[in-house]
Amino acid sequence: MVDIKYWAALNLVPRLGPVRFRKLEAYFGDMEKAWKASLGEFKAAGLDDRTARDLITLRSKTTPESELERIIRAGINLVSWHDDDYPVRLKEIADPPPVLYFKGTLLPSDERSLAVVGTRGPTSYGREATAGLTAELAHNGIVIVSGLARGIDGVAHRAALENGGRTIAVLANGLDIVYPREHTNLAQQIVDRGAIVSEYPPGVRPDSRSFPRRNRLISGISLGSLVVEAGEGSGARWTVYHALEQNREVFCVPGSIYSPMSRLTNRLIQEGAKPVSNVTDILEELNLTAVARQVQLPLPVDTDGDPESALLGLLNDDPQHIDDIRRSADIPISSVSSMLTMLELKGLVRQVGCMHYVRLREVSQVYGN
CATH class of the missing domain: 3.40.50.450 (Rossmann fold)
Known part of the structure; x- marks a missing residue:
């Protein structure tokens, strides 16, 4: 467990960043000791003179307790890169933020x-x-x-x-x-x-x-x-x-x-x-592992004259060539092609074989590996 208020206070120094945070953690062991360190100790930990002096100046302006209270008052939560709620994949990058502020939930x-x-x-x-x-x-x-x-x-x-x-x-x-x-x-x-x-x-x-x-x-x-x-x-x-x-x-x-x-x-x-x-x-x-579940798609309602809905109504489980779809729809081939592309992007139709299309009746429910 880390005492998050010290992480929050140290994170107020813009120049600190992930690399210097790691230097402080490696040298002091915990951030409470880092917060209370002298100028010489900051330099011994590997900080440059400007960043070390910024930390000394910060201590004269705020406290870890007041910074944590300010964050909580704003309805904000925070985690360090050691906390279980910190996003797992974010820990894998070269420069993850030492502190992550969030509203809502991390799952x-x-x-x-x-x-x-x-x-x-x-x-x-x-x-x-x-x-x-x-x-x-x-x-x-x-x-x-x-x-x-x-x-x-x-x-x-x-x-x-x-x-x-x-x-x-x-x-x-x-x-x-x-x-x-x-x-x-x-x-x-x-x-x-x-x-x-x-x-x-x-x-x-x-x-x-x-x-x-x-x-x-x-x-x-x-x-x-x-x-x-x-x-x-x-x-x-x-x-x-x-x-x-x-x-x-x-x-x-x-x-x-x-x-x-x-x-x-x-x-x-x-x-x-x-x-x-x-x-x-x-x-x-x-x-990703997909487990298909059957979904009965509702028939399109064309009350507003929506051409995509009308085109979707012409398709079913049997593959149809784009030329046959064009003849049924009685619209230019360029319009049919464009609408089929958009319906495919929406997951409503799929191209199977050469220029043949079917209306989908399966939606995949995805679970992690």
Whole structure:
């Protein structure tokens, strides 16, 4: 057992970080001794002069007791990397945060998680693909991890919640701040059905450096990372970089060669990322054990003239060639192809053989190995 208040107090020094925390722990044995150490002892432990003096200054401004009280008053929990509730996969990365702050719950089932990330300005294709894939992942018991940002992140969190799933949001700031502000209600829903987490103490605001560092936690908590839609300048590239450094799988949804929002995903596929056309691609690659359960899909209701619902109503358990589907639907082949792709991403149809499609009547319930 660690006395968490000393960890919380020491974590107020921004320069300390995982490497210097390990030096303190190795030298002093416990963080109470580290908190009470002299300037000379800090230097003997391997700290540079600036960090050592920052610690001495901090002691004159606060106490471990008052810092812990401040955190509790804000409704925030915290764990150190020695605690059982600390995410198991996060302990495996090279630089896990010594202290993790969270609201909500951290569960053992969070080991079955996938990061879903992408651009803050997705196209309608990106939004649909994110919602469809995330919904099916949630149905399969996969925890969705993302960053609460605008765009793909928000769509992924909402789709998980709307489909009875669990989701974790990793923030680039203290948990007393919600950024962007329009996601305040979404953040509370995530707390109720999952967790929001951060390595930053309450009061710390986001900046340009904290987002790339945050992304190492998004990938670090997860079995793999799915990039749905992202241009070359997207912050999702940092999640990919960290995922590769952490030996985690990277998946990408292919996009149009004419779309700037698919340039990063298409390039990553060329460089070896796994292309994704349906959830099965992800589940099989991650070696998750699927136990199929029969689900009778309701017949589509076409009261609003939804073309996807109408097309789905033409399909059944017997494989049909795309040309036959086009003739039955009486719409252009390009429209049929596009809608079948979206229905496949949503887990409602599957391509079997060359250009033949069936309507799915099985949904996999996924459990860990």
